[in-house]
Amino acid sequence: MERQQGLASWLVCIDDTDDIGTKGTGEIAEEIAFKLSAGQPSRCAFVTRHQLFVHPDIPYTSHNSAMCFQVRTPLCQAQILEIAVKHLQQECAPASDPGIALLDLQAACDHQALIDFGLAAKKEVKTKAEAYALAHSQSIHLSEHGGTGQGVIGAMAGLGLRLQGNDGRIKGQFKLPGLEAGMVELSVAEAIEQTGVDCVLTDSGEPLCFKTPLQLSGKVKAVYREHQVCLLVYQQEGVWRNALKQQLKHY
Known part of the structure; x- marks a missing residue:
């Protein structure tokens, strides 16, 4: 994938930002996408909702789903994170356990490893340790921003499912x-x-x-x-x- 006019393409995925009666994760994802695209719709794609495994051992608000979007931006990773994390901290519910994952689509990465993790997260319980290990091995940014940080699992899974290309509902x-x-x-x-x-x-x-x-x-x-x-x-x-x-x- 070529970079055009200084724009790089990134996948951003967030999970576990809401609570009953608060702003949904999908809405927060759309707001972050708007900020990162500098208000230019042509630079930002739709948000996809990815359903993950529902199990008693997995804490979730209502459906256990991650939200992912692609954005083209001249911003570097540090700038993207500064904007995205600031918005997460402002908008996330106090009782939430938010996580964010960020993938540079031009960078060398084993996409199949991410896809496999995402598909597995739809049918089995995954751990934070597994999510962080995969992120580290692929040089992907993964971080937690409150509570238990359990959302990092869904954030990594959402990246893989978006890459796989056959999963998710379009928000809205x-x-x-x-x-x-x-x-x-x-x-x-x-x-x-x-x-x-x-x-x-x-x-x-x-x-x-x-x-x-x-x-x-x-x-x-x-x-x-x-x-x-x-x-x-x-x-x-x-x-x-x-x-x-x-x-x-x-x-």
């Missing part, structure tokens, strides 16, 4: 004209144009052709699949509709 939902009235009928091409997604995929992973009609209602959300932002749909009585919560939960 699409606001389409007419959607508030109940339902919107669009072709795949129109849905792509109005939402900005890369493609429309069926729940079995097949892309739909541009002319295929869709019926969109409720919360219209995207997922991260094949390193693309994809609108996920399923077929009901011959009609393609946006994915429901049970389909989205797999991401």
Whole structure:
């Protein structure tokens, strides 16, 4: 990956910043992304939410998920951390255990090792020692900023899952004209144009052709699949509709 006009690409992942009734980790991630991109949307990609293992031995607020985003910035690592950590300390809930991981996408790194850690964190209990050992071996910044610091585990896992490219829901939902009235009928091409997604995929992973009609209602959300932002749909009585919560939960 080449650096252009002095901009470097980084992945930033945070975890365990919230508590019941406080600002969510996803919102805090978006705020950090905005600050790091100097308010220029073209420099900052979407935030992905990565679901991790839910187990009695793992403390979490509600779902045990990490939040990751990519940003292009002229800032160096120390400057990125200064901005991000300051915001974490200002916005994190007092009872939270926040962690942050930072990966320079141009730096030499065993991406597969990060991916393996992320995939493992979706099905087994990982430890802070394991997270720090991996970060050290790959020269990745990993740090904790309050409480037990347990969030460093999710922060490392989120980096790997974002790199893997087939995990995570895109934070937020699409606001389409007419959607508030109940339902919107669009072709795949129109849905792509109005939402900005890369493609429309069926729940079995097949892309739909541009002319295929869709019926969109409720919360219209995207997922991260094949390193693309994809609108996920399923077929009901011959009609393609946006994915429901049970389909989205797999991401």
